[in-house]
Amino acid sequence: MRSLWLIALILTTADICSAANIYVDNLAGDDRRNGLEAKSLGVGNGPVRTIAKALRLAQKGDRIILANNPGSPYRESIAISGGFHSGIATYPFELIGNGATLDGSLSLANGEWEFVSGQTFRVRPPRGAYQRLFLNDQPAEFIASQGDARAMLKPLQWTLIQGQIYFCCEKDKIPASYNLSCCGLRTGITIYQVEDVQISDLTVRGFELDGVNAADTAYKTKLLGVVSQDNGRSGFTVGGASRVTLDQCTGTGNGNSQLRAEGYSQTTIRDCELDSKSAPALVRDGGRVFQIKP
Numbered sequence: 368m369r370s371l372w373l374i375a376l377i378l379t380t381a382d383i384c385s386a387a388n389i390y391v392d393n394l395a396g397d398d399r400r401n402g403l404e405a406k407s408l409g410v411g412n413g414p415v416r417t418i419a420k421a422l423r424l425a426q427k428g429d430r431i432i433l434a435n436n437p438g439s440p441y442r443e444s445i446a447i448s449g450g451f452h453s454g455i456a457t458y459p460f461e462l463i464g465n466g467a468t469l470d471g472s473l474s475l476a477n478g479e480w481e482f483v484s485g486q487t488f489r490v491r492p493p494r495g496a497y498q499r500l501f502l503n504d505q506p507a508e509f510i511a512s513q514g515d516a517r518a519m520l521k522p523l524q525w526t527l528i529q530g531q532i533y534f535c536c537e538k539d540k541i542p543a544s545y546n547l548s549c550c551g552l553r554t555g556i557t558i559y560q561v562e563d564v565q566i567s568d569l570t571v572r573g574f575e576l577d578g579v580n581a582a583d584t585a586y587k588t589k590l591l592g593v594v595s596q597d598n599g600r601s602g603f604t605v606g607g608a609s610r611v612t613l614d615q616c617t618g619t620g621n622g623n624s625q626l627r628a629e630g631y632s633q634t635t636i637r638d639c640e641l642d643s644k645s646a647p648a649l650v651r652d653g654g655r656v657f658q659i660k661p
Contacts, residue, residue, distance in 0.1 A: 386428035386458060389421045390414035394436045405434070418445050418462075418469075428454040430461040433569070440470035444552040444574070447561060454563035456587070462556075464569025464593075471598075472501060472573030473551025475532075480542045487520055487535045488542050492549045494575040495530025497599030497622050501548045501573070506597050506620055507534070509645070550575040550599045558585040559607075567591040575599040578621070581632070583607025589614060596620045601627040602641075605634045605654060613639050620645050628654025635659060 389402040396416035402424050407413035415421050421431045454460040478490040500507045510519055512526045520535035555571035559582040571578035578595030581588055594617045595602035602618030605611045606629035618625030619642035626641055628634050632654040638661045641648035
């Protein structure tokens with residue numbers, strides 16, 4: 368029995384040691400390519416365009432490496448799940464961001480804005496349970512609704528009432544006068560049923576629910592230098608029986624919490640910044656959180 372176990376371990380380790388680098392470039396890439404080269408080397412060789420395609424190509428212990436094209440974020444929602452998206456302790460399955468941004472926001476340029484009163488207009492986004500509003504791609508000033516929130520809004524402020532965004536324009540302007548956007552896609556990165564995963568050097572923003580959600584059984588998962596900001600609900604949610612480490616991560620500008628711990632999860636925090644200005648740094652619904660001070 369012991370010899371069979373050793374043989375299985377050797378075969379698994381040998382397979383992981385041959386792990387591939389899969390390159391993604393959202394400008395120069397093409398999903399018809401194999402992803403095995405950072406630059407195009409012909410019809411089939413070169414980076415793919417989407418992270419989703421890279422995940423379909425990925426095998427156990429592979430590394431997905433993103434090209435960072437400033438001003439051109441990756442606009443997709445992804446899931447890291449199952450055996451092909453796992454690794455082992457010395458060879459984790461990796462998503463390496465290189466400072467790139469994963470953006471779930473949606474332009475409101477063609478939104479069906481309704482006049483309310485005075486200088487206030489409203490629009491119903493595709494998803495309204497949790498929201499953030501962006502003005503010129505930056506968070507607009509949010510005013511929590513209390514009573515008749517419409518009367519409380521000043522120019523360039525907004526609130527959320529019954530799933531609708533209320534925005535106060537400046538004098539003699541309408542919403543079409545502004546570059547407005549809101550959360551569009553639901554969750555940036557969903558992680559479940561994996562082991563030994565590492566995500567590093569990536570910004571996740573503008574998603575309606577969570578930037579990163581370790582939904583369940585995400586074991587030995589590490590987020591290193593991940594920034595999760597301006598998402599509708601939480602920057603990071605760790606739930607189910609997941610075991611996740613946040614190392615040098617930042618949660619800021621999220622709507623309900625920077626970190627949410629649920630179920631029977633365990634989250635370890637090392638040298639992180641969880642900014643409590645927009646929402647509590649930590650919300651617990653079950654879940655255990657351990658902080659290791661540097």
